[in-house]
Amino acid sequence: xxxxxxxxxxxxxxxxxxxxxxxxxxxxxxxxxxxxxxxxxxxxxxxxxxxxxxxxxxxxxxxxxxxxxxxxxxxxxxxxxxxxxxxxxxxxxxxxxxxxxxxxxxxxxxxxxxxxxxxxxxxxxxxxxxxxxxxxxxxxxxxxxxxxxxxxxxxxxxxxxxxxxxxxxxxxxxxxxxxxxxxxxxxxxxxxxxxxxxxxxxxxxxxxxxxxxxxxxxxxxxxxxxxxxxxxxxxxxxxxxxxxxxxxxxxxxxxxxxxxxxxxxxxxxxxxxxxxxxxxxxxxxxxxxxxxxxxxxxxxxxxxxxxxxxxxxxxxxxxxxxxxxxxxxxxxxxxxxxxxxxxxxxxxxxxxxxxxxxxxxxxxxxxxxxxxxxxxxxxxxxxxxxxxxxxxxxxxxxxxxxxxxxxxxxxxxxxxxxxxxxxxxxxxxxxxxxxxxxxxxxxxxxxxxxxxxxxxxxxxxxxxxxxxxxxxxxxxxxxxxxx
Amino acid sequence: xxxxxxxxxxxxxxxxxxxxxxxxxxxxxxxxxxxxxxxxxxxxxxxxxxxxxxxxxxxxxxxxxxxxxxxxxxxxxxxxxxxxxxxxxxxxxxxxxxxxxxxxxxxxxxxxxxxxxxxxxxxxxxxxxxxxxxxxxxxxxxxxxxxxxxxxxxxxxxxxxxxxxxxxxxxxxxxxxxxxxxxxxxxxxxxxxxxxxxxxxxxxxxxxxxxxxxxxxxxxxxxxxxxxxxxxxxxxxxxxxxxxxxxxxxxxxxxxxxxxxxxxxxxxxxxxxxxxxxxxxxxxxxxxxxxxxxxxxxxxxxxxxxxxxxxxxx
Numbered sequence: 140x141x142x143x144x145x146x147x148x149x150x151x152x153x154x155x156x157x158x159x160x161x162x163x164x165x166x167x168x169x170x171x172x173x174x175x176x177x178x179x180x181x182x183x184x185x186x187x188x189x190x191x192x193x194x195x196x197x198x199x200x201x202x203x204x205x206x207x208x209x210x211x212x213x214x215x216x217x218x219x220x221x222x223x224x225x226x227x228x229x230x231x232x233x234x235x236x237x238x239x240x241x242x243x244x245x246x247x248x249x250x251x252x253x254x255x256x257x258x259x260x261x262x263x264x265x266x267x268x269x270x271x272x273x274x275x276x277x278x279x280x281x282x283x284x285x286x287x288x289x290x291x292x293x294x295x296x297x298x299x300x301x302x303x304x305x306x307x308x309x310x311x312x313x314x315x316x317x318x319x320x321x322x323x324x325x326x327x328x329x330x331x332x333x334x335x336x337x338x339x340x341x342x343x344x345x346x347x348x349x350x351x352x353x354x355x356x357x358x359x360x361x362x363x364x365x366x367x368x369x370x371x372x373x374x375x376x377x378x379x380x381x382x383x384x385x386x387x388x389x390x391x392x393x394x395x396x397x398x399x400x401x402x403x404x405x406x407x408x409x410x411x412x413x414x415x416x417x418x419x420x421x422x423x424x425x426x427x428x429x430x431x432x433x434x435x436x437x438x439x440x441x442x443x444x445x446x447x448x449x450x451x452x453x454x455x456x457x458x459x460x461x462x463x464x465x466x467x468x469x470x471x472x473x474x475x476x477x478x479x480x481x482x483x484x485x486x487x488x489x490x491x492x493x494x495x496x497x498x499x500x501x502x503x504x505x506x507x508x509x510x511x512x513x514x515x516x517x518x519x520x521x522x523x524x525x526x527x528x529x530x531x532x533x534x535x536x537x538x539x540x541x542x543x544x545x546x547x548x549x550x551x552x553x554x555x556x557x558x559x560x561x562x563x564x565x566x567x568x569x570x571x572x573x574x575x576x577x578x579x580x581x582x583x584x585x586x587x588x589x590x591x592x593x594x595x596x597x598x599x600x601x602x603x604x605x606x607x608x609x610x611x612x613x614x615x616x617x618x619x620x621x622x
Numbered sequence: 623x624x625x626x627x628x629x630x631x632x633x634x635x636x637x638x639x640x641x642x643x644x645x646x647x648x649x650x651x652x653x654x655x656x657x658x659x660x661x662x663x664x665x666x667x668x669x670x671x672x673x674x675x676x677x678x679x680x681x682x683x684x685x686x687x688x689x690x691x692x693x694x695x696x697x698x699x700x701x702x703x704x705x706x707x708x709x710x711x712x713x714x715x716x717x718x719x720x721x722x723x724x725x726x727x728x729x730x731x732x733x734x735x736x737x738x739x740x741x742x743x744x745x746x747x748x749x750x751x752x753x754x755x756x757x758x759x760x761x762x763x764x765x766x767x768x769x770x771x772x773x774x775x776x777x778x779x780x781x782x783x784x785x786x787x788x789x790x791x792x793x794x795x796x797x798x799x800x801x802x803x804x805x806x807x808x809x810x811x812x813x814x815x816x817x818x819x820x821x822x823x824x825x826x827x828x829x830x831x832x833x834x835x836x837x838x839x840x841x842x843x844x845x846x847x848x849x850x851x852x853x854x855x856x857x858x859x860x861x862x863x864x865x866x867x868x869x870x871x872x873x874x875x876x877x878x879x880x881x882x883x884x885x886x887x888x889x890x891x892x893x894x895x896x897x898x899x900x901x902x903x904x905x906x907x908x909x910x911x912x913x914x915x916x917x918x919x920x921x922x923x924x925x926x927x928x929x930x931x932x933x934x935x936x
Contacts, residue, residue, distance in 0.1 A: 178831065181907050182845035197843035199775060205639035532636060532776065533795040586794055589745045590787035
């Protein structure tokens, strides 16, 4: 032993202790195993981390999720698009050609910080499907290409948020956005929603509450179409109401629209951005319409904001991947992408149907859920007193995974809910997963009944409002007492 | 001599991620001392691969039931593949905390008073009545933990009887049987036991000081949240007692090659055994590697020696 530890004999006075120095052949080299008497945290950087890193700790949830990669587990937790449905032969050929002699000199080069113009033009074609076109002031000049929608959210936060600023967001809200806002040291105030999306009166109230606290809400972050995780869509009448309230309050709207083209019935509702030239930043991604592995998204912003976003992006990543941009631009120029989106819709619709039917058939009374008209997710409300996070180990033991609702609230509330995704497993696997989940919920209900415990924090609070028409377990109407 | 070592890591337990990190660390350490090793999961491809490419020895870095309940060791016995660590029977015994505590107590090794109950006993007999009995008999505070499992998952300290039902529910989410034991205030200490050929011997005790007072999952696996002292800051006499108790526990449970015995040291210097682990964590923040380093030993060489012993045992 070396160093300033206790006297060398303190740990070897027992004749049964390990005779360290005498252990022929196994003694370590010089310097191994040095420890000071002050102990070690095994992290010599502890007092040097930035404040925003505080509270980021190893998570039990991550530990529980680690088994979901095994095929034995039916994962209703992930949000991975079903990319196997792509024409992979053709896509592979295209990617090979892009890296080859004909295109490699361009595709393997840097791009501009704002992103490749050819791609930005394609992006405008895609946005036109949601009503965002030249007539509403959309131009390739005002598009910034990003590394997925996630970087777009980070850029918007960098450009607009100071520590302590308030961001209004739906309750629940996309977990990846909450992470971005937390890193920006902003305070998230959740605005309740129901089956028609964010509730206008609740938005007005939240604005007033923030103002009374002497704070300023910088923007409303919203996923109006096929919400992640709630699965609901902001209704047509409410779209104008929300925009009006925001306009009056001078509140920016950040519209995150990854799923807008993945509706199951008819055309997408015109996006918020299609109704206002100013005051709305529109964020989307190719992750769900094509391939998340390419990591390409974008933000459409008013001209002045766009300048700042480009500068911020250059500081962060210099430029997005030219190869990925070329792959997307080529795919959207030369392959039947509209038909592909229809294929995706059909697949997801079939899986949504499987999930809703299984829930109706199998879940115990008192369970309720939303009925998405597109996208990937169903938001489920557990029978009273159950807590989705506390129940998770039981679910993993039963080989089914979901995401506890707590991840979708900045304050960790939402324990009475969970997110179920239907995008990846086959309909048969979805049904099997729900079968397992129903058993888990029943067992947890029995256990709670035996011990007479309602989970603290399981009450929905502001997280979800009683209005609206939820799905419900077959032959059971939720009693009036169950919010 | 060139050895072909197979490290099993991953598995289907909640400690899968920890296990993958453990396996990776053992792999790196073995390679650093020139022993060739590969990692694989214990899945449906394992047995065909054992048949096609029989390793000289297996290191079980799986945590949780697969690695520790003895069943996998039984399968390796069926395949005639030697492995580092104790046999199936001892593993099963140590894995089930109430069974292990019963053996320790019979052997005169101190361990806190306890009761172990499956969940259906509570529904049959009435939870309130049973919990009242437990509190009457064992007093407060209490430690509630799953009868099987690790990494502090599902465990809770109960200081107020009103919090006991919730702790039981939390525990039963992890396992159908709960171990409720007297909470002994004191210092958490882990003593690793290694047998490199001269019989089981204790490595220096490692003292655990979680910054928020509770050695839970986050404290175990987030660098910076826990301070460890290796060797533990103990009176030499107490340290000697700990070493003796740990080796006694290792022997009483019939363990082999290596184990980690977790103890609590009261302010008066008396120690009690909480549990013994047959497949202790090997990650960057795990206790056995710290003890190996505190002993001035090389982690890779220790495992190389254990592999040799396993191969020679056949």
